[in-house]
Amino acid sequence: MDWTVIPRNLPFLLGGLIVSFKLAGLTLALALPLGTVIALGRLSPRKWVYFPASAFVNGLRANPLILIVFWFYFLVPIIIGRPLGDFVSVLIAFVVFYAAYFSEIIRAGIQSVGKGQIMAGYSTGLTYFQTMRYIVLPPALRHMVPLLVTQSIILFQGTTVAFIIGLKEFLHRISLLTETTLRSFELYIFAALVYLAICYSGSALSRRLEARK
Amino acid sequence: MGIQYDFRWSLLWENPYGGWLVNALLVTLHMALISWLFALVIGIVIASFRVCPVKGLRIIGTSYVEVLRNIPFLVQLFFWYFAVPTLLPHAWMVWWNRLPSANYWTAVVALSIYTSTRVAEQIRSGIHTIPEGQYQAALSTGLSYPQMYRYVIIPYAIRVMIPSMTSEFLTIFKNTAFAMVIAVPEVTFTAKRIENWTFQGIEAYTFASLVYIATTLSVITFMAWVERRLHIPGMIKKE
Numbered sequence: 001m002d003w004t005v006i007p008r009n010l011p012f013l014l015g016g017l018i019v020s021f022k023l024a025g026l027t028l029a030l031a032l033p034l035g036t037v038i039a040l041g042r043l044s045p046r047k048w049v050y051f052p053a054s055a056f057v058n059g060l061r062a063n064p065l066i067l068i069v070f071w072f073y074f075l076v077p078i079i080i081g082r083p084l085g086d087f088v089s090v091l092i093a094f095v096v097f098y099a100a101y102f103s104e105i106i107r108a109g110i111q112s113v114g115k116g117q118i119m120a121g122y123s124t125g126l127t128y129f130q131t132m133r134y135i136v137l138p139p140a141l142r143h144m145v146p147l148l149v150t151q152s153i154i155l156f157q158g159t160t161v162a163f164i165i166g167l168k169e170f171l172h173r174i175s176l177l178t179e180t181t182l183r184s185f186e187l188y189i190f191a192a193l194v195y196l197a198i199c200y201s202g203s204a205l206s207r208r209l210e211a212r213k
Numbered sequence: 214m215g216i217q218y219d220f221r222w223s224l225l226w227e228n229p230y231g232g233w234l235v236n237a238l239l240v241t242l243h244m245a246l247i248s249w250l251f252a253l254v255i256g257i258v259i260a261s262f263r264v265c266p267v268k269g270l271r272i273i274g275t276s277y278v279e280v281l282r283n284i285p286f287l288v289q290l291f292f293w294y295f296a297v298p299t300l301l302p303h304a305w306m307v308w309w310n311r312l313p314s315a316n317y318w319t320a321v322v323a324l325s326i327y328t329s330t331r332v333a334e335q336i337r338s339g340i341h342t343i344p345e346g347q348y349q350a351a352l353s354t355g356l357s358y359p360q361m362y363r364y365v366i367i368p369y370a371i372r373v374m375i376p377s378m379t380s381e382f383l384t385i386f387k388n389t390a391f392a393m394v395i396a397v398p399e400v401t402f403t404a405k406r407i408e409n410w411t412f413q414g415i416e417a418y419t420f421a422s423l424v425y426i427a428t429t430l431s432v433i434t435f436m437a438w439v440e441r442r443l444h445i446p447g448m449i450k451k452e
Binding site: 059062063064065066067070071074075078153157158160161163164171175178184185187188189191192195196199200203 | 218280284285286289291292296383391393394401405414415418421422425426428430
């Protein structure tokens, strides 16, 4: 055992953790709005809106994240005609993939708001978007916050998948160090502890929000 | 617009790719089923630890679940595959690394352990949905504890848990894709390999996606049928 391998490489590893957080944060910021749009699509009475939205959600939820990452890594350069960086193509794949999961949480949250409230909104002369914005979304969001936090933890754990196409996030840097230092036990235990600390605080937060609801 | 792409769908049944894909399908199914069975067994043990009256066991059960579900699966897989063998005596490590299917079985172990935490949580919440009255009614008709479990609680609990165990199977089926990082030749690994060899990524990934979607649909349809068959008339349905 030689644990000094960790302090010696701390700046390198911290840099990786920043990449992981950046990927998770940007995915969250983009997948939430997209998920909201898709959730509204799934709740729409119009068939031509409802069916594509449902197909999108169910199709993505049936596929593993790794495969979705490969799909976009391969497709994006073909569609736009030039390769994008690793970070951007992983980000696109993550946003599309997690939007499907977020949309299910948001849909359940919207459905938890009583029909009477929506009708009351319409009957006071509000438009569809005004009803959503002022009547439905505020209580719905409060309802779904604990679930959204839990899903964000899953999303953060998912950033390790970016390793596969060579993005130098935290796990990738750990793995690079194991090759040069041959200290795989110490390094993977350290990686596990770092993820455990971050994700455990996240789930503690989610539980507290759940209790306060 | 953009780069040209020539489709060549026949590649999916050409030699050697067709054979690879059939093999990949079998590997994925085999791995998912075995890991799911192991996860059920470990999950049941951990769930009973978590509801048992002995405090020590409850602490073990809770820490098992909390630790393992807060560590990303890839980290766990790498830990079992790269870190644990370095702790073994040298001769064992050499023996282990030379096993042709060491990667396959490591993936099975990692998947089973990871999924068992989710199974344990589902079982625990399943047990909580069984009304207290069922236990009391069983005991008051003169059944012993084992009889109560055998004839009242377990038949009830199994039905309550069918939907969540189905979704755990689907999760583990998708998670088998992670095994590609340690070169287990399952569906996603094979699709990527065909893309590397031929640059026909769309065909290969379409095949892989269809495998996952078709399996999801058939498992859901089959389990809905099982659920209807086993439905107890008058049993309160969960919303």
